[in-house]
Amino acid sequence: MTVRWIRAALAGVAALTLGLAGCGGDDAPAGTAGGGRVTVFAAASLTETFTRLGRDFEAAHPGTRVTFNFAGSSALATQISQGAPADVFAAASPATMKTVTGAGEAAASPVTLARNQLVIAVPRGNPRQIAGLPDLTRPGAKVALCAEQVPCGAAARTALDAAGVRLTPATLEQDVKGALAKVKLGEVDAALVYRTDARAAASDVDAIEFAESDRAINDYPIVVLKRAGDPATARAFVDHVRSDAGRAVLTAAGFQPPQA
């Protein structure tokens, strides 16, 4: 009985290892010789738009495959500098992009694909009647911000400083989707998130615009990485994002076009 168990377990482990290794082997030559595969590491706030743009790109270029890794820009930057197999990197701030280009990982200089700014996301119907940043300091008001290590957190810090508002948040989330989720769950009364994230969650949250968000506008840079397996397809994807069709998708989601 025991022996049979051990054998089964061993077989399972072996199969798993081989399977995983197989996956790795499959991914490693990402897009060599007509593979047409692009792996895009993109800021969490690009989740909806880039997923859509990826599908459009695959439809326009039959035989290509775009896969995404969405997370906080800084986490992605760390992954890239630790050798993660990424072909394209889109960050939510030039500062984060700089950590990648500064490490010599980029194949060209980054270009701006869009701009985004912060809004106050509140539960639908705005039960606490929040109208601006000063309302967030009301006693008992619970606020989620992004951690300052990630671009939305840095932008929030800039906006709060510009408004002269001193705020003790309930939590510092590791990316903008985390902050938004806390509003959706009703665990906080408000969160500073990008306008695009609030719009994507319009069924659960209302977006309150505030004046100081003009002071903390984030440029979103995108770049093809040096290690790209299929640089031509990677470049084509970046071009698609920056095309009129791509811009239309981004604008519809609430992004602003890059400054001319």
Next chain:
Amino acid sequence: MRTRDTAARAARPARRRPRVPLALLLPAGLGLLFLVLPLVGLLARAPWTTLPQRLAQPGVLTALWLSLQTATLATLLCVLLGVPLAWLLARVEFPGRRLVRALVTVPLVLPPVVGGVALLLVFGRRGLLGSWLDATFGVTLPFTTAGVVLAEAFVAMPFLVIAVEGALRGADPRYEEAAATLGAGRWTTFTHVTLPLVAPGVAAGAVLCWARALGEFGATITFAGNYPGRTQTMPLAVYLALETDLPAAIVLSLILLTVSVAILAGLRDRWVGAP
């Protein structure tokens, strides 16, 4: 006489230590390597020259202190609730005992993040119990240190229950029966006979439980959020440091590793008594 003695001694080791089959030695060695290599990686990449300055940074000690406090409180909570639960499972026959035992181990297999979401849905402000707590007592648990303790206890309690239940099953029931024949009630038997009997098991379970609580990440960040000094424990600090400052993350990891190894080693010699 002497020659025979030497000959016997020479023959003995061969008989006492039969050859280890390669089929076991090889995977065992690989397994060991697999477990130890990542630790070597941490040591190899550690920024030794800037270590003192990095350790002196204010956030580091805050996170460490919070981690030690919450892990200890979570362990106390687990002992308080888990030992009676283990006793129930080991000593009392009741319908559905197998199901209860399975339920107790669920947090072991549940991804901690899922545990955190589940905790939010129950203890969150709009949760099943949380909304009542909020309305009645004005108490909200998410984003508080108490929330961290809760998240850690949720994930760590099965370790304690399993260890203590195992100890109880291994303990000779005749001592308890003897106590009963001498007129001791179940409670007296539990406190005066059973508990001292399984104390090493409880200690071992508590150590495991504490170690698991100390390393807890997923449930904590989901349920208690991340705020320095209040809910940012060491694993959370490591994760956030990783986003911008790899050497800082390595330093934090090293501290966590050192503290946990030191405490586990210390406790092992004292209570657990490894052979």
